[in-house]
Amino acid sequence: MVEGGKAGPNKVNLVEKFGHFSEYWQQKIVAEVNDFYVKIAKLQGSFEWHRHEREDELFYLVKGRLLIRLRDREITLNEGDLFVVPKGTEHLPVAQNEAWVMVLEPKTAVNTGDVGGERTVAPEWI
Amino acid sequence: MVEGGKAGPNKVNLVEKFGHFSEYWQQKIVAEVNDFYVKIAKLQGSFEWHRHEREDELFYLVKGRLLIRLRDREITLNEGDLFVVPKGTEHLPVAQNEAWVMVLEPKTAVNTGDVGGERTVAPEWI
Numbered sequence: 546m547v548e549g550g551k552a553g554p555n556k557v558n559l560v561e562k563f564g565h566f567s568e569y570w571q572q573k574i575v576a577e578v579n580d581f582y583v584k585i586a587k588l589q590g591s592f593e594w595h596r597h598e599r600e601d602e603l604f605y606l607v608k609g610r611l612l613i614r615l616r617d618r619e620i621t622l623n624e625g626d627l628f629v630v631p632k633g634t635e636h637l638p639v640a641q642n643e644a645w646v647m648v649l650e651p652k653t654a655v656n657t658g659d660v661g662g663e664r665t666v667a668p669e670w671i
Numbered sequence: 672m673v674e675g676g677k678a679g680p681n682k683v684n685l686v687e688k689f690g691h692f693s694e695y696w697q698q699k700i701v702a703e704v705n706d707f708y709v710k711i712a713k714l715q716g717s718f719e720w721h722r723h724e725r726e727d728e729l730f731y732l733v734k735g736r737l738l739i740r741l742r743d744r745e746i747t748l749n750e751g752d753l754f755v756v757p758k759g760t761e762h763l764p765v766a767q768n769e770a771w772v773m774v775l776e777p778k779t780a781v782n783t784g785d786v787g788g789e790r791t792v793a794p795e796w797i
Contacts, residue, residue: 556746556754559731576755578727579777581707583753601704605685620682627709628682629702649775651705 559585559607563645565671570664572648572656573671584648584668588640595658596635602650603629609644613637685711685733689771691797696790698774698782699797710774710794714766721784722761728776729755735770739763 557575562585566573569589576583588611604613605627613620613628614637620628630636657665683701688711692699695715702709714737730739731753739746739754740763746754756762783791 554755554757556748556752558749559751559753576729576753578707578729578755578775579725579758581704581775583729583775599705603702603704603709622682623684625686626682626684627702629680629704631680632705649704649707649709 559647562671563587563607569643570656571666572668574668575647575671577652580652581649582652582668584650585671586646586648588638588644588646589642591639592637593657593660593662593664594635594637595660596633597630597650597654597658599632600651600654601629601632602636602648602654603627604638605647605649607645607647609640609642611644611646612639612641614639685773688797689713689733695769696782697792698794700794701773701797703778706778707775708778708794710776711797712772712774714764714770714772715768717765718763719783719786719788719790720761720763721786722759723756723776723780723784725758726777726780727755727758728762728774728780729753730764731773731775733771733773735766735768737770737772738765738767740765 562575569587572584572586574582574584606622606624611622616635688701695713698710698712700708700710732748732750737748742761
């Protein structure tokens with residue numbers, strides 16, 4: 546028996562992966578599960594109001610604090626909290642200080658949803 | 672603005688959810704994201720060799736340590752590690768001591784895969 550090994554899939558340590566990049570609002574893919582990506586991102590500041598027409602989007606807070614504003618309420622996520630933004634729901638992630646999140650959603654999801662624009666970035670494997 | 676609220680989805684704290692049950696090898700659903708469930712489970716001892724013909728299965732270690740045996744190697748997951756067992760791959764989870772995991776897979780997945788038997792249990796919301 547070997548631990549991990551080059552053949553086949555290997556385990557991933559989330560915190561270790563966060564050490565490999567510093568830019569904000571750039572989703573990095575750490576795993577795929579059927580038609581879903583598991584991604585991580587560092588967030589700071591405010592993103593853009595947007596929605597995903599067909600994809601639910603799960604946020605899991607690894608470090609820090611994240612405010613997810615919806616049109617009628619807001620959710621504050623602390624470490625260990627998760628929240629699913631339902632498909633079609635406008636949302637605005639806001640991180641007053643640096644926050645680390647794991648994002649889980651179908652591969653088809655675009656980070657800026659239906660809004661597009663210059664902050665649209667395709668996720669990359671890390 | 673209200674925090675959470677009864678209308679609409681609410682946030683979930685993973686560790687808090689683990690406090691609501693004690694039985695081993697019983698997956699509890701904490702969220703759904705399109706056709707996926709996010710589930711949690713407490714594991715102790717050895718499960719059964721099985722595979723999921725169509726579903727990849729992600730394990731994320733929240734607490735403790737988990738050994739995932741494959742037929743040709745084994746993976747040791749510590750806190751913060753994740754691993755995806757690819758569809759069609761036989762695997763045997765083994766936890767020498769109590770381990771807490773988050774499991775992510777399509778809703779169609781059955782806990783005992785193609786093996787079935789008395790340890791087959793449908794996941795329940797918690």
